[in-house]
Amino acid sequence: MKNSFLLGLLTLSTAIYAQHHDMDSMHSHEGHIHNEMVDGKNLDVDAQRFDTFMIGIDNNTIAVVSVQGMVCDFCARGIEKTFSKDQRVSKIDVDLASGKVLLAFSGADDIDSADIRKKILNNGLNTTDIQIVGK
Amino acid sequence: MYKLLTILIVCTLSIDVFSRPVSYPDGWTFMSMNDGFKNSTHIHYSPSAKYSIGYKGEYWREDEFQIHAIQFNNLLKRWNKKHSQANLYLRSGLGFLYSDYQALNSKIEPVIFTGVVADWETRRYFASYENRFMKSIKIKNNFRQKSRVGIAPYIAGFGKLHAWLMLEVKHAPGDVEKFTVTPLIRLFKGPSLFETGYSSKGFLSFNFVYRF
Numbered sequence: 225m226k227n228s229f230l231l232g233l234l235t236l237s238t239a240i241y242a243q244h245h246d247m248d249s250m251h252s253h254e255g256h257i258h259n260e261m262v263d264g265k266n267l268d269v270d271a272q273r274f275d276t277f278m279i280g281i282d283n284n285t286i287a288v289v290s291v292q293g294m295v296c297d298f299c300a301r302g303i304e305k306t307f308s309k310d311q312r313v314s315k316i317d318v319d320l321a322s323g324k325v326l327l328a329f330s331g332a333d334d335i336d337s338a339d340i341r342k343k344i345l346n347n348g349l350n351t352t353d354i355q356i357v358g359k
Numbered sequence: 360m361y362k363l364l365t366i367l368i369v370c371t372l373s374i375d376v377f378s379r380p381v382s383y384p385d386g387w388t389f390m391s392m393n394d395g396f397k398n399s400t401h402i403h404y405s406p407s408a409k410y411s412i413g414y415k416g417e418y419w420r421e422d423e424f425q426i427h428a429i430q431f432n433n434l435l436k437r438w439n440k441k442h443s444q445a446n447l448y449l450r451s452g453l454g455f456l457y458s459d460y461q462a463l464n465s466k467i468e469p470v471i472f473t474g475v476v477a478d479w480e481t482r483r484y485f486a487s488y489e490n491r492f493m494k495s496i497k498i499k500n501n502f503r504q505k506s507r508v509g510i511a512p513y514i515a516g517f518g519k520l521h522a523w524l525m526l527e528v529k530h531a532p533g534d535v536e537k538f539t540v541t542p543l544i545r546l547f548k549g550p551s552l553f554e555t556g557y558s559s560k561g562f563l564s565f566n567f568v569y570r571f
Contacts, residue, residue: 293439295482297547298570300517302383302408318517320482323441347383348408350439 267355270322277317277326283358284314284328287335290353291323291344302347380432380448380476381411382570388413389569395539395562396421396531401430409434415452424463424499426470428454435475445479456495463498470495474504485509485523505529509545520548527556536560 267274269288278286294300300318307313307327315328325344329335341351382388382405390401397420403413415430430452438445456470474491490504509525523545530538541564543556552568 292441293437293444295442295444295480297515297517297521297549298379298382299444301550301570302386304517305383305386320517321514346408348434348437348439352441 267357268353269324269326270319273317273319274326277315277328281315281328281330284330285335285356285358287327287329287337287340288355288357289325289327289340289344289351291325292350292352294318294320294323294325294349296320299347299349303344303349306343306347379446379478380450381405381408381434384408387571390567392564392566394541394564395558395560403430403432415454419499422458422499423460424456424458426452426454426456426472426493428452428470428472443479443481446477448476450474450476450489450491456498458498466498468495468498470499482514483511485511485525501531501533503529503531518549520546522546523554525554525556 267288268290291303294303297320300320303325304316304318307316307325312329312331313327314330315326317326319325327340335356337354337356340354344351379388380403382403384405384407386405388401388403388405388411390403392399397417399415399417401413401415403411405411411432413430413432415426415428417426419425430450433449433451434446435449436447451471451473453471454469455467457465457467459465470493472491472493474489476487476489478485478487480486486506486508488504488506490502492502494500505527507525507527509523511521511523513522515521525543525545527541527543528538529541539558539560541556541558543554543564543566545552545554545566547553547568550570552566554564554566556564558564
């Protein structure tokens, strides 16, 4: 009797947890910009990192830049320093693990991809892809 | 704390440099290395990611001579891959050598030196090689080379504390004991890098780099 009760309790709690987890998952992804398609491709970013980056900059346009060769902190620091001098750039995030640089442009209707590529190249690194999202 | 910091900086002043002779555009770098042979300092400015120019100072303790030179560092080639980067640099210097060793008695001569630096790294592994030929008129001519391998015990994100365990082998054909092996630990965070090791000849080494 006692074992049956415990088994029932375990089953019930598992079901409740699963339902709650599904709802959480739906909530954390619903309406978030990282689900957007860019030029027919899914936005290639770490969803959680992207959501964290977007806090407080909802109206910005975001450039997701894929960079080759960005394997050390010193290389990444040069990129951060370069873009922090650009007054249109309101926020920067460098992810060494994925080789991505997120750039938030405030009030920028025309993000110049060629300029981004040039700045990355001037830092001795290569841009392989740029995805523009937002606005 | 400030006293400790001051002592640390003074101890690491005047050291030689290892990898990355060129910084990012408009970047300044202060490097110093202190080992069983010499103390040296290198301060350079990088107008672009392809070259840098700066001052190089060395004091070789046993032979009692100093070098003061202008050093040029050129990035000859870089290979960028998704998970790795490799570089080939040329380093060259021109200056003067001063020695008061025994009969030399404060003698000064012009000195030139040149050499290559090659490195390859991922976020987990590191390898490098560098050499240098140095020539003065009479006081000192030498060739030295060294190589390093390293592994990061954990992978740290941008701006976090990075740690590396490294093994360095130096080769000095002109010395009595030609090889020196030094295990090192390298730590860096933000613009600062510090490393220390203990060589097979029983010498401590302290290296410090600051980029800004």
